[in-house]
Amino acid sequence: xxxxxxxxNRKILLGSLIILLVAIFAILLTPLSAYSYHEQNxxxxxxxxxxxxxxxxDRLGRDLFTRVGYGxxxxxxxxxxxxLIELTIGTIYGTLSGYLGGLVDEILMRAIDILFSIPxxxxxILLLVxxxxxxxxxxxxxxxxxxxHMARIARILVIRLKTQDFFLAARCYGAGHLRLIxxxxxxxxxxxxxxxxxxSIPAAIxxxxxxxxxxxxxxxxxxxxxxxxxxxFTVFPLYPYQLFYPAFVLSLLLLGFTFIGDGxxxxxxxxxxxxxxxxxxxxxxxxxQPTGFISYKN
Amino acid sequence: xxxSPLLEVSNLQVSYHIxxxxxxxxxxxxxxxxxxxxxxFTGESGSGKTTAALACxxxxxxxxxxxxxxxFKGVDLYSVSVKKLHQLRGKGIAFIFQDPQSAxxxxxxxxxxxxxxxxxxxxxxxxxxxxxTRKLFRQVxxxxxxxxxxxxxxxxxxxxxxxxAAACAxxxxxxxxxxxxxxxxxxxxxEVLALLEKLQKGYRFSLLLISHDLRVIARLAQxxxxxxxxxxxxxxxxxxxxxxxxxPYAKRLLATVLHKGAGE
Ligand SMILES: Nc1ncnc2c1ncn2[C@@H]1O[C@H](COP(=O)(O)OP(=O)(O)O)[C@@H](O)[C@H]1O
Ligand SMILES: [Mg+2]
Numbered sequence: 001x002x003x004x005x006x007x008x009n010r011k012i013l014l015g016s017l018i019i020l021l022v023a024i025f026a027i028l029l030t031p032l033s034a035y036s037y038h039e040q041n042x043x044x045x046x047x048x049x050x051x052x053x054x055x056x057x058d059r060l061g062r063d064l065f066t067r068v069g070y071g072x073x074x075x076x077x078x079x080x081x082x083x084l085i086e087l088t089i090g091t092i093y094g095t096l097s098g099y100l101g102g103l104v105d106e107i108l109m110r111a112i113d114i115l116f117s118i119p120x121x122x123x124x125i126l127l128l129v130x131x132x133x134x135x136x137x138x139x140x141x142x143x144x145x146x147x148x149h150m151a152r153i154a155r156i157l158v159i160r161l162k163t164q165d166f167f168l169a170a171r172c173y174g175a176g177h178l179r180l181i182x183x184x185x186x187x188x189x190x191x192x193x194x195x196x197x198x199x200s201i202p203a204a205i206x207x208x209x210x211x212x213x214x215x216x217x218x219x220x221x222x223x224x225x226x227x228x229x230x231x232x233f234t235v236f237p238l239y240p241y242q243l244f245y246p247a248f249v250l251s252l253l254l255l256g257f258t259f260i261g262d263g264x265x266x267x268x269x270x271x272x273x274x275x276x277x278x279x280x281x282x283x284x285x286x287x288x289q290p291t292g293f294i295s296y297k298n
Numbered sequence: 299x300x301x302s303p304l305l306e307v308s309n310l311q312v313s314y315h316i317x318x319x320x321x322x323x324x325x326x327x328x329x330x331x332x333x334x335x336x337x338x339f340t341g342e343s344g345s346g347k348t349t350a351a352l353a354c355x356x357x358x359x360x361x362x363x364x365x366x367x368x369x370f371k372g373v374d375l376y377s378v379s380v381k382k383l384h385q386l387r388g389k390g391i392a393f394i395f396q397d398p399q400s401a402x403x404x405x406x407x408x409x410x411x412x413x414x415x416x417x418x419x420x421x422x423x424x425x426x427x428x429x430x431t432r433k434l435f436r437q438v439x440x441x442x443x444x445x446x447x448x449x450x451x452x453x454x455x456x457x458x459x460x461x462x463a464a465a466c467a468x469x470x471x472x473x474x475x476x477x478x479x480x481x482x483x484x485x486x487x488x489e490v491l492a493l494l495e496k497l498q499k500g501y502r503f504s505l506l507l508i509s510h511d512l513r514v515i516a517r518l519a520q521x522x523x524x525x526x527x528x529x530x531x532x533x534x535x536x537x538x539x540x541x542x543x544x545x546p547y548a549k550r551l552l553a554t555v556l557h558k559g560a561g562e
Contacts, residue, residue, distance in 0.1 A: 101360055165401035168357050169461070173415045173468060174388020183414075187405045 012267075015259025022072060022252050030069025037062065037070040038221040046239055055245045058231060062221075068245050071223035075253070078138045078224065079204035085143025086200050090150020091193060097151065098158030099181060109155070112148045120145050124207070128216045135218055142207045146200065153196055157189045198261035202254045209250055225250045302372065303330035304471060304504050305354060310366035312349050312358065323349040325528040326366065331472070336498065336505040338515040338536075341525030341551075347508045350525075351474050354506065355391045356383050371471070389419065392465035392503075396477040398457035402449040408460045409435075409445030415467040434463045437500075438493060455486035459493065466497055473498075474506045479514070491518065512555050516540060524548045 035053075041061035049056040055064035097108040115123075127141040161167055161184070170184050205225075211217055212226025213233075225246050232243030312324040324346045331337045339347045352358045354368055356375050368375045370390060375383055395401040402411060413431045416422050422430055432442055438459040449457055458478060465473055475494065479487040495518060498505050509515055515522055516536055523533040524547065532539055532548040543549045 163359065165395040165397060166403045168352075169393060169395065169401050169464070170403070172355060172357060172387060172391065172393045173464065174384055174418055175414075176384075184403055184406075188403075 009263065009267075011259050012263035015256045015261075015263065018252055018256030018259070022249060022256065023076070025249075026069045026072035026076065030066060030073070033063065033066045033069070035063035035066045037067045037223060039063075046235070046242075048239075049241055056239070056241050058242055059235060064242065064245060067223045068225075068228060068249055071225045071228045071246060072249055072253070074135060074218060074222065074224040075205055075208055075226070075250070078135055078142070078208045079201050081139045082142035082146065082204040082208070083197055083200040085139065086146040086150050086204070087193060087197055089143070090147035090152075091154045091189075093147065094151035094154025094156075095158050095181060095185070095189075098155035098162065099177075099185075101159075101162075105155075112151060115148050124211060125216060128211065133216070133219045135222075138208055138211065138217060141211070142204050146204065146207070150193070150196060150200070153192065154189065157192060158185055161185050161188060195261065195264040195267075198257060198264055202257035202261065205250070205253055205257070225253075301332065303369075304333045304371060305331040305506075306367075306369040307350070307354065308367050308369075310350065310353060310364070310368065312346070312353055312362055312364050314359075315361045315363060320363075322528055323362075324353070327525075327528075327530045329523055329530060329533060331504050331506060333471070333504055334502050335521070336507060336519045338519035338522045339506070339508045339525060340510060340512065340515060340522060341531075345525035346528045347525050348476055351393075351476050351506060351508060354472075354474060355387050355393060357387075357393070389468065390471045392468055392470040392473050394458070394461050394465055394473065394475040394478045397481055398454055398461050398478075399449055401461055402457055404449055407446050407448055408440075408452065412460065412464045412467055415464050419468040430467075434467055437466070437497070438463045439489070453486075454482050455490060458482065458490050462490075462493060462497065466501055469501065470503050472506065473503045474508075476508045477510065478507075480510065487514075494518070512540070512552070524551065 039062060041057070044053075044057050044061040046059055047053055047057040047061075053063050053065065055068055058064055058067065093108065093112075097105045123145045124141040127144065128137055131137040131140065167180070167184060170180060175184070208217070208224060209226035209229065212224045213230045215230070217227045218224050228246035229243060229250065232239075232246060236243045307330065308328050309326050310324055310328075311322070311326050314321045314323055327346075327350060329337070339350065341347060349358070349362070353362075353364060354370070354375075356368075358364065364376060367377075370386060373382075373386060375386065378386070402408070406414075409431055412434055413427055416427055416430050416434075420430075431445060435442060435445060440456060440459050440463070444452065444456065444460075449460075452460070461478075478494070479490050482490060491514060494505070494507075505518075507515070507519060519536055521534065522536050522539050523530045524539070524543075524545070525531070526547045532543060532545040539548065540552065543552050
């Protein structure tokens with residue numbers, strides 16, 4: 001295997017390892033803790049990290065180790081669910097648009113342009129204000145504002161596939177629309193869609209953290225990485241460890257997912273495997289950096 | 299009286315629209331194809347042969363506009379409902395493309411692609427479907443081990459054989475082959491042509507063969523139509539046209555080939 005691909009594979013491996021470690025921490029270790037995420041103990045408020053409280057306690061005396069673990073669960077759940085929503089809506093919308101073509105395509109794409117022109121953050125905030133606060137609302141707000149990227153990617157893929165000979169051949173032999181889309185197109189789009197998913201997840205994690213940070217996240221006493229960072233931020237000069245732990249886990253998650261996404265992207269955009277030239281000319285997936293950070297975009 | 303033709307094209311005009319411009323690809327062509335007959339199209343690149351072939355089965359791209367009529371088995375393809383068109387085309391017409399590798403779905407095995415056509419057209423499933431697939435692979439000269447191969451692992455000639463197998467699986471009345479051998483080397487080309495010839499005799503479909511190679515046409519076809527800038531400038535039996543072309547373009551075309559032959 002050429003040196004270059006080894007490097008890419010190492011990136012994917014490293015990313016997966018980081019995610020795995022964080023997931024073990026959040027999903028396996030946190031439930032074992034002697035404390036619960038909402039149990040207050042004012043006598044033990046703002047304790048520095050110790051043998052009893054590994055990450056210390058917050059201003060209400062809640063165990064930070066438990067809260068960070070619990071918050072990571074929330075963030076991961078919200079991000080993955082939101083990314084799946086983005087993927088589902090985006091794929092269906094983009095596929096239909098590209099497949100039907102003509103006027104329908106034009107209208108659907110202009111609708112997306114309009115959506116793009118409304119600040120992403122504004123839309124999310126609007127949804128968050130209208131719906132009761134909670135995980136479900138966060139998922140909807142992020143999922144329903146993030147799908148246009150996926151739709152554009154799916155549309156381009158479909159348009160490319162639509163003009164290829166094998167597609168004409170399948171049409172010629174009488175394959176129906178459903179068979180053409182599900183049997184002949186989707187399987188070839190899966191890899192691109194999947195590698196886009198690995199970029200959508202960190203973008204959603206970041207969005208969740210940001211929305212929680214500005215106070216639109218899960219209600220108290222629930223926690224997410226964003227709300228923990230916000231709480232830590234208010235006491236940062238006195239107790240920097242309260243900001244450090246959630247921020248560290250958030251960075252690890254973003255780093256891990258971005259490594260995976262990056263590695264996959266390069267794998268697919270360079271013809272690693274013979275016969276996968278198909279993925280060579282695919283549109284560049286949305287890069288996580290500039291557009292994923294809602295705070296930068298608007 | 300002649301029998302009524304399988305395919306009858308009259309005054310077919312096709313133009314492609316690209317933004318505000320439009321390009322006339324066909325400027326009114328007429329031809330007919332009878333059952334069990336081989337008709338060849340030849341002419342320079344861009345003269346509209348592929349467009350004519352695609353128009354014959356309703357597979358023109360969305361930016362093409364069409365005038366005139368294409369009758370298949372007496373039914374005008376462009377005045378029936380889309381559903382009926384699907385039926386007619388699926389059952390009656392098969393298409394073989396120039397680039398066999400891109401004409402096969404890269405993520406399905408060769409066997410699956412042939413089996414899919416068998417299943418759709420003859421309703422076969424299970425053990426019988428497997429048997430028929432194997433039989434078709436044998437007929438087109440492929441090994442059974444090719445059934446589970448993916449297109450990228452096969453050579454151009456093998457891919458073209460799979461396309462031919464898929465075409466025959468539907469037992470079509472009309473097979474359209476658009477430069478089926480121009481991406482293949484001479485030996486494989488000969489094999490594929492021999493295969494087409496054999497299958498045409500066996501399945502008794504009509505063949506619309508597009509080719510640049512006049513030797514290929516002389517070997518396979520009964521009649522030939524010469525295209526030039528969107529028109530059929532000469533049409534007749536192969537002997538007639540090759541021995542005594544009347545149109546100046548046809549004369550020039552044949553002269554180039556003869557010239558090359560003499561120089562060799
Ligand atoms: N999809 C298309 N869009 C626009 N113009 C096209 C398209 N396909 C073919 N043409 C034009 O139509 C003319 C005929 O092309 P074609 O039928 O492919 O010729 P041939 O098969 O004889 O080489 C050419 O001038 C070509 O540029
Ligand atoms: Mg052509």
